Amino acid sequence: MKQSITLGSVTKFIGLAGFLETIKNVFTGKLDKEDLKNIFRKVIMPLASVLLFFAVWYLGANKLHEIEADHLINKALVEQGPAEAEKLRACIASGDKSCQPNALPSPVQVWGAYQTLLADHYLISADKKAFIEKTAAINEKRIANGEKPITYTGRPSFVDQIFTSIITVFAGFLLALFIAVPIGIVIGLSPTLRSSVNWLIQIFKPVSPVVWFLLVFMIVKTFTKNSSSDSAFIICFISVGLCSMWATLVNTAMGVSSVDKDYINVAKVLKLGPMQKVFKVILPSSLPLIFTGLRITLSVAWMVLIAIELLAQSPGLGLFVWEEFQNGANDSNSKIIAAMFVIGLIGFMLDRIMLTIQKMVSFNKND
Amino acid sequence: MAYLELNNIYKTYGQGDNITEVLSNINLTIEEGEFVAIVGFTGSGKTTLVNLINGLLEPTKGEVLFKGEPVIGTSHERGVIFQNYSLLPWLTVGQNVYMAVKEAFPKKSKSDLQAIVAEYVDMVNLTPAINKRPKELSGGMRQRVSVARALAMKPEMIIMDEPLGALDALTRGNLQDEILRIWGKDKRTALLITNDVDEGIYMADRIIPLRPGPRATLGPEFKIDIERPRDKTALNDNPNFKKTRNAIIEYLMDIGNERKSQIQKEYALPDVAPKSFVW
Known part of the structure; x- marks a missing residue:
């Protein structure tokens, strides 16, 4: 019983409750006309849209691949003659990785890239573990002598x-x-x-993450001049924080300034002191809006993070994508698309977490 | 010296050309221990009047005297029961009352305060719901919390701004009795603002109609000479009740008609006649 409750709450959390509930009804045989409508809407249509998505992707990728291949073959024909062109055509048709044109990868290739990435991860983890074991004895000595331990x-x-x-x-989110x-x-x-800093908010709010990064870079650079540590991470999270904080700032200010007049009257009639008025009436009543702002902030932070990591050369998914692009290996494109899906999924999970917290603090909820 | 005195009160909203005079030349005295009801149409400035007395608003002209002292700001001596309950939705019933009690008696210990909360929540029969939040309660229960919150501060005067206006007739009747019972227990001074003449007659010692705004002013007072405790069902056969009720309603109807005739405009209608579809 307990497990089914947690399963239910998990599916509700990721927004699949209707889908699974309907499927369960199909198997338990609780079906009527309304259910058929639900099955169509909540099971068949979503599955169809997934299939359609992959079909379009697959066919589109094939078409792009074809165009790129023709282009390569034509180029070989003009530059190297018919014999070379024929050789290239055979090579592409055989599926040999060394001569494939660089185009949008198909779903199959992306799935392959996932597996490569995972295998790569296990390899590196094993390597890391071995390294730590190997250096454990030396590190102990180094620490005892007051030296820095060797890290992987x-x-x-x-x-x-x-x-x-x-x-x-x-x-970045905490900073914001x-x-x-x-x-x-x-x-x-x-x-x-409010009216005196409004101009500042209105002007800085729409500034692009790239420019924020450059601004933070200009400032942080000066502070970290004499430090040997890597400033990329600092620059990266400060830029993310500054870029994403505006939604929270505006929402908090709005929530605090637009507290229901009834609550203010209550505070007056009870003769609450100014601090108590803020902490017991104004803040609780603006919490829902503040959390709405924080939710927007987190999704914006995740979105700009990728771009900023790329610019700041700070390790992370953004840098991974950029390095793969620069790398230009035959599976680089597939890895980029794989990373895209991971980025999307994590963004979705973060948003769900914030939505759950937001629902918890909201006192107007009707459930 | 009167307990509460309103001398030549004027209240205007807006400025310059947009100025509207809501209350005009209001004079009212309430003695200690009295239960006074002010009856008026919606939008006649009743809430403005109540906010002047509880100190949320200041009069443009004139003065409000409470026990001989001018009213400046709100005070714990005057408890307010708001029209729309005004409970803080993120606090439970107990916490809502506790917050008020803590402000009223800052020196008391926590357990003493809890005891007061329990006492007043029990008085409005909400002990089973003490840990619920306002949204889980019905309208009548919410208003009872509001009553408990106002009374738990032990105010010397209770000001009620259409406290039962949004409730159904049955809940309304029960709450009227509850308020009367509490009022009768330690005979605090009470001011009730209402749009229900019957409610006013049932509860108050005196009824004063508020002539509708703009420029609202108080009409002549009607004394209710019906012995307490009053019985709601017997009241209908009481000749005194009928007489007073008719007098007040007649008065209110008169001013209503008067107002209508004042704002009546001549609309030029086109000279058209319905076409006949009968051949």
Whole structure:
């Protein structure tokens, strides 16, 4: 019983509740006309759209591949003569990896890339583990002598990059939280302050993540001049934080400034002090809006993170994508698409987590 | 000296050309221990009047005296029961009342405060719901929480702004009795704002109609000489009740008609006649 409850809450959490519930009804035989409609809407149509997506992707990729191949063969014909062109055509048709044109990978290739990436991850993890075991004795001695221990400096695997990205996005998100919420509250409480900094918010809000990165780089560079540590991570998370905090700032200010007049009257009639008024009436009543802002902030943070990691050369998914693009190996494109799906899924999960928290703090909910 | 005194109160909203005078030349005195009801149409400025008395608003002209002192801001001596309950939705019933009690008696210990909360929540028969949030309660229960919150602060005067306006007739009747019972227990001064003449007659010692705004002003008072405790069913056969009720309603109808005739405009209608479809 307990397991089915958790399963139910999990499916509800990822938004699949209707889908699974309907499938369950099919198997338990609880069917009536309404259910048939539900099956059509919640099972058949979503599955059909998934199939359609893959079909379009597959056919499109094949077509693009064909065009690229023709182009290559024509080029060989003009530059190297018919014999070479015929050889190339045979090579492409045989599926040999060495001569495939560079085009949009098909779903099958992307699936292959996933497996390569996972295998790669296991390889690197094993290597890392072996390294740690090997250096354990030496490190102990080094620490005892007051020296720095030797750390593993090998290439990070795809899975490592995912975790680095998540850590960076949370660092940026926390920064946004600690800047935007207090400032938002102060701005929300004071109409004078609000109108005096409004221009600043309106101008900085739409600035592109690339420009934020450059701005942060200009400033952080000066501070980290004498430090030997890697400043890429710092620049990266600060840019992410600054770029994504505006939604929270605006929402907090709006929530605080638009508290229901009834609640303010209650605070007046009870004669609450100014601090108590803020903490017991204004803040609780604006929490739902603040959390809506935080949810937007987290999704924006995740979205800009990829671009900023790429620019900052900070390890993570963004850098992974960029390096694969620069790499230009025959499976690079597949790996990029694989990373795209991972990025999308993680973004979706982050949004769901925030939605759940948002629902928990909302007092207007009707369930 | 009167307990509460309103002297030549004027209240205007807006400025310049957009100025509207909502209340005009309001004079009212309430003695200690009295239960006074003010009856008026919706939109006649009743809530403005109540907010002037509880201190949420300041009069444009004139003065509000409470026990001889001018009213500046709100005070714990005057408890308010709002029209729309105004409970804080993120707090439970107990917490809503506790917050008020804590403000009213800052020096008392936590357990004392809890005891007061329990006492007043019990008084409005909400002990089983003490840990529920307002959205889980019905309208009548919410208003009872609001009553408990106002009374738990032990105010010397209770100001009620259409407290039962949004409730159905049955809940309304029960709550009227509950408020009367609580009021009768320690005879606090009470001011009830309502749009229901019967409610006013059932509950109050005096009824004062508010002539509708803009420029609302108080009409002549009607004394209710019916002995307490009043019986709602017997009230209908009481000749005194009928007489007062008719007098008040007649008065309100008169001013209503008067107002209608004042705002009546002549509309020029086109000279058309319905076409006949009969051949």
